[in-house]
Amino acid sequence: MAETGATTPRERYRAQVRAEVKQRAWEQIATAGASALSLNAIAKQMGLSGPALYRYFAGRDELITELIRDAYRSLADAFRASAATGTGLAGLAHTLRAWALDDPQRYFLVYGTPVPGYHAPDDVTALAAEIMTSLLDVLADAPYADPADDPSDPSDRPSDGPSAPFAARLEGLGREWADGHPAPAAALRRALAFWTRLHGVLSLELAGHFTGMGFDPAHLFAAELTTLTGREDDGRSG
Amino acid sequence: MAETGATTPRERYRAQVRAEVKQRAWEQIATAGASALSLNAIAKQMGLSGPALYRYFAGRDELITELIRDAYRSLADAFRASAATGTGLAGLAHTLRAWALDDPQRYFLVYGTPVPGYHAPDDVTALAAEIMTSLLDVLADAPYADPADDPSDPSDRPSDGPSAPFAARLEGLGREWADGHPAPAAALRRALAFWTRLHGVLSLELAGHFTGMGFDPAHLFAAELTTLTGREDDGRSG
DNA sequence: AAGGTTAGTTAGAGGCTATCACTAAGGTTA
C-alpha cells in the first residue's frame, strides 16, 4: 500500500495513483467481493476514463495479484509484531482473528476459494513462509502444558508404516515451510493444528455459517484455541 | 440434478433442458470456477442462442442458487447414506473428504468465499440442518473413547461467567441446528469440532495451501480425525 | 380449425476487459 521509495516526481505521481487505485479496489472488494472488482468503475471514480488504468496495471489480474500480495504482507507484519510481544500462541491467535474480522474479504482473498488457473508468484509464497516462521518462533518457546491434549497422537509409537503418527512424518520439514526453520516435528504438527483449526472456525464464521445457531463464534474460536494451548488463555475471554 | 416428476411432454422436455444446463454449468465451474460461469457460453454449447436460457432460469443468480442447492442436497444425501452404514464418525469423515475431493469447486460453492449480497433460501438452510442431523445421529451412538482428548474443555467446571466452558453454552441448541435434535451439549460441541477441524484441513488442502510442503494432506486429515474420535480409526490409513 | 401457451429467435441497451492510435503534457538534452 506504500511504495514510497520513489525519487523523481513522475515516479512519485505514478506510485500515488497506483496506491489510490488499490485503495478504491479494497473498498470495492470489501463491499461487493473480489469477483465484482471493476477497473472501469475505479477509473470513473477517479475521474479517469477506462483505459487510463492500464498505464498502471497490466490488467485486472495483475491488480488482484497485487492486492493478494498486500494482504499477505499485512498478515505477515501483524504476525511478526504479535510474535514480538511475547503473548504467545494466544496472542497470535487473537491477532489472526482481529486481522480476519477487520476485513473479511481480505481474509478470503488469502484463504478463500482459489481461482483454478491462478498460481501465486514466488514473493507471495515467501510471505507465506514468513508467516509460518513467526508461528514456529512462537511455538519454539511455548512449551505444551497439557500433554493429554496434544494435537499430535501421543498414544502411537513412531514407525514408518502408512499408519505412522502424523507428526513423525513432518521431521525436518521446517526447512521448506519457513525458510530453514529448525523446528522439531512436534512443533510443525502444532503449527498445522493452529493453522487448520483456527482457519476452520474463522472461515466458517466469516462466511456466515454460524449465524442463527445461537452461540458466539468468538467462544468457539477460544475453545479451539484452548485445544492448542492446553491451558486457559486470555483468548477465552474474547 | 434429477427433476423427473414431470408428467406432460413439455414439462419433461423443460426438466431435461434445465438438467443439461446445470450439468454444463457444473463442468464449467469445475474447470474455471463459479465466477467464470457464463449463461451465454452454455447456450452456445447447447446450440441455442443467448437469451433462450432465460426461459429456464431467471438469470445467472438463480442458476447458481440452484447449483448450491444441488450441492447441499448431494452432501446431505451422502451424509445420510454414510450415517446409515454404521461406520461412525470416521465413516462420516471419509464421506466428507471423498465428497470434497470429488469436485473441489462444488465444495467451495458450499463452504467457500461467500458473495456479500447473497442470502441462502430457506430450503438450503433446511438441507444444512439435515446434514447436521446426520452428524448428531452418528455422534449419539459413538461414545467418546479417550476423555483426555475431548475437544470440549473437561478441565473446567460449568459456570455462567464469560469464561464458562464452551460446551455448556450449547445446551439445547440442537433444536435450532438440526430441527429439534435432542443432542446433549457435549455432542453439539463435538459436532462443531468435527465440522470446523475437518473443514479447516479440507479447505486449505483444496485451495492448494499445502502443495510443496512435503506431506500428504490425507495424513493430516486423518490425524485431525483422530483428535475427534480418540482412537485409531480406519481414517488413518487413507 | 382456432386460440392460447410456450420455445426460440434477432435486436439492442448497458456493462465489462483490453488494445490501438492519437493527443497533450512533462522532462531532458542540445
Add this chain to the structure above:
DNA sequence: TAACCTTAGTGATAGCCTCTAACTAACCTT
C-alpha cells in the same frame, strides 16, 4: 530556448457478458 523523447490520458473499437423487448414459429388444447 528549442527540439526531442517519454509518459499520461483520450476516444474508438472489438469482443465478451447479462438481461429485456419484440417478434416468429411450434405445440397443445379446446
